[in-house]
Amino acid sequence: MPPRLDLSKLTPQDKDGLIHALLDQVEALRKEVAALREEATELRRRLGLDSSNSSKPPSSDGYRKPPRANNGREKTGKKSGGQEGNPGATLKQVADPDKIVDHYPSTCQACGCALLQGHAIGHRKRQVMDVLKPQPMEVTEHRAHDCVCPSCETRTGAAFPDYVGAPVQYGPNIIALAVYLKTWQLIPEDRLSELMKDIFGVDIAPSTLAGMEQKKADELSPLAEHIGEEVKAAEVKHLDETGYRIAKVLQWLHVASTWLLTFYRTSPRRGALLFGVRGIIVHDFWKPYFTMRGVVHSLCNAHHLRELKALIDIDKEPWAEAMHCLLREACHAVNLARERREKLKRRDRARFLARYDRIIRKGLAFHARLASLSATAVKRRGPVKRRKGHNLLLRMKNHKAEVLRFLTNPDVPFTNNQAERDIRMMKLKLKISGCFRSEKGAQTFAILRTVLSTARKQGWNILDTLSQPPDALIKKLKTA
Helix, strand or coil, rough: CCCCHHHHHCCHHHHHHHHHHHHHHHHHHHHHHHHHHHHHHHHHHHHHHCCCCCCHHHHHHCCCCCCCHCCCCCCCCCCCCCCCCCCCCCCCCCCCCCCCCCCCCCCCCCCCCCCCCCCHHHHHHCCCCCCCCCCCCCCCCCCCEEEEEECCCCCEEEECCCCCCCCCCCCHHHHHHHHHHHHHHCCHHHHHHHHHHHHHHCCCCHHHHHHHHHHHHHHHHHHHHHHHHHHHHHEEEEEEEEEEEEEEEEEEEEEEECCCCCCEEEEECCCCCCCCCCCEEEEEECCHHCCCCCEEEEEEEHHEEEEEEEHCCCCCCHHHHHHHHHHHHHHHHHHHHHHHCCCCCCCHHHHHHHHHHHHHHHHHHHHHHHHHHHHHHCCCCCCCCCCHHHHHHHHHCCCCCHHCCHCCCCCCCCEECCCEHHHHHEEEEEHHHCEEHHHHHHHHHHHHHHHHHHHHCCCHHHHHHHHHHHHHHHCCCCCC
């Protein structure tokens, strides 16, 4: 413990200097305490974030799963399961079975007399539905015969079909099935090789499967490019991006999609945006999207709802709950109008816009009364750091038209879930098989997934899609 200072021995000038030094020390300690409080508040806020109130994935929740009641859905009062009027998918008997097996009683259950088929007077039926056991590989031999002309004795040989180009090769059905299982069902090459051998008796090496995938991607590349051009020209499209590793290097997968089309592409840079896009783009407020020219923006309100939920649960900001309710009510009103195939009435739209402005003003007034974040003002250059809620308020004020685009245009959805759904399976691919070993492999997967995802949205049979020429698929592609 330092020795006690004897103030009686100090001169007035020394006392003044000591007082100023102590005041400076108190001020420094006050700033340090304020900085520690701000840091503790931010850390508590981060601990309170999960997949229900932030953009963190559900896999990051660990064992601390958020309650189901916090998923943002409101109770409808309906019972769980299929609702009245839903046709369902219950297994039903068919009128023309492929096979009939008759069963007759052998003796009478009353007297024990023998019974024959001619004694039958009626029957009951039950049906068992099953798949046929896969047959071994069918081998088709093509023979190109030579013929000798009876007039001039010239020998002429027949030509093989264009799709038969090697002494031994796999047929289009095997290639389509292998590509479907690998690219759409995301089965890794080694396991797919085992599956083909166990079920079909076809021993295909993993390297051969990779070659099939590459060849099919080369064939379908013109179709994938055509899909990309159609997405660019669509009236409303959804954009998103995610990082994934190619040869252990972080690169980016970009998706642009509509409810009928999906277009994937890879890029070494996250900011390599799609060129030549027109119309309305829906995204999650990633700022580089605002550098795109000739487009109209619409922001994903699912992100806003999650951010508002964090402000409600963690930061306890009163304006956030009012904004959360407003957005949900506006979405519900637009959905009801869309079901009636109508536009939202002008007076209802004006009422939502007025409420929106009032909530923004109340939120800004709330933050104006709060003390500034003094600790960051000392350490950082430039503008003073704001609270999360303040930043969200300014974003929703400055981008009001983009936030509420779904109110004014019935073709614009409330969220960017279309792009998020389209990109989710690509992340699952990485979880199953790890990163791509080469950039060529990543591009091959993006091309095939572009075609197969679009085929699924179009209602096409995927195996048939993989067997048809690209020109035929381009002709029947729907883009509305």
